[in-house]
Amino acid sequence: MVMGTAWRNLTIVRVRTDEGLEGAGEVRMVNHTRAVLGYLDHAIPTHVLGSDPFEIEALVRRMWRDDFERAGATVMSGIAAVEIACWDIVGRALGQPVHRLLGGAVRPRIKAYANGWYTVERTPEEFHAAARRVVERGYLALKLDPFGAGSYELAPDERRRALSLVEAVRDAIGPDAELLIEMHGRFTPAAAISIARDLEPFAPSWIEEPVPPDNLAALEKVSRRVSIPVATGERIHVRHEFRELLERQAADVIQPDVTTVGGILEARKIAAWAESHHVLVAPHNVGGPISTAAALQLAACTPNFKIQEHFNDFAEAHVKLAAPGNPEVVDGYFDVPAGPGLGVTLDEDVVRAHPMRDVHFDLFAEDWHFRQAERART
Secondary structure: OEEEOOOOEEEEEEEEOOOOOEEEEEEOOOOOHHHHHHHHHHHHHHHHOOOOOOOHHHHHHHHHHOOOOOOOHHHHHHHHHHHHHHHHHHHHHHOOEHHHHOOOOOOOEEEEEEOOOOOOOOOHHHHHHHHHHHHHOOOOEEEEOOOOOOEEEOOHHHHHHHHHHHHHHHHHHOOOOEEEEEOOOOEOHHHHHHHHHHHHHHOOOEEEOOOOOOOHHHHHHHHHHOOOOEEEOOOOOOOOHHHHHHHOOOOOEEOOOOOOOOOHHHHHHHHHHHHHOOOEEOOOOOOOHHHHHHHHHHHHHOOOEOOEEEOHHHOOHHHHHOOOOOOOOEOOEEEOOOOOEOOOOOOHHHHHOOOOOOEOOOOOOOOHHHOOOEOOOO
16 A cells, blocks of 8 residues: 655555464655556565565565566565565564564664754755754754755855755754754765865764765765765665675765665665674665664664664654554654564554655755645646
8 A cells, every 4th residue: 555645655565464463564665656566566476475474585585586687776665565564573473573583672772863854945044943843852863955956066156055054953953963964966076075075064974975876986086085974875775786885985874775675684784784894874764654663673783873864753644643653752862662573553544544646756856845746737
């Protein structure tokens, strides 16, 4: 089933066993929801029906290897939706949260950062006020993309405007809260390096995806020439594609998305690989409550975890209501989930009350940050 929102469609998979246990998975495919639905139409009868939900490795191998064609964002997202649901079933069957089946928690709390909070006019005053509201809500870290519709490079006036927004946000949150800068792969290496140097006075914890994700040599060039840590990985979808990134030491933080790299176990393998290269992990999470639940299970048991992205405190109310049960952010942190499985319960009535929408979320459009992406019907 698909639940619609103003700027994203959330694809939700419910898996039911012959013993009556159920598990839920979720993925948000950027602008390609129908593609992942098409993949699942093939994969479910071919690879999923009749499987043992405890045999997750075998299921993922069939879905990944046995179709022969190289897997990308669509296939790995479809795999993840089913894989996450299987972990939910296993945890419920055993009465344990998923992280305890992956080695157990290594931290008492999970640090969170807010995203999607700056749906206001691009003025320092509006960004300052919005950032204050984030802090007052209990967050100790937040992320923003201040660069408007920027692409390749910024005109001088746009650069000054972006820097004024960052300055306002830093002033609003104070010197101790974490400030994370998103670049959405907008820039050339030269532009990213120059902008990063301008950002240094505001002490961001990272610059994220400073260049497009399809050229690791360009990313390495940026990483070698900036003092701010570099984060990337939300648009890398297969474990093996992280190899060169890690070997080049081209990023300080990687951001695999549990819902687009094949699921919880694949993400845990990627995190372990990163740990051997002394690289931190900050799971990308632009999904709904089931995606968040899966990310929290990963965060709980990953030694080199840094911080967890969260949108849903700044989204429509029905998003969190679709699968209640996640801990709330208090004093900057989630509690480690304690309930069996993912710890959330799917409410199909809420999902079906908000059907799929015709959205196209264009990060290179003017005013994209308002996150109102539904297309007008003609």
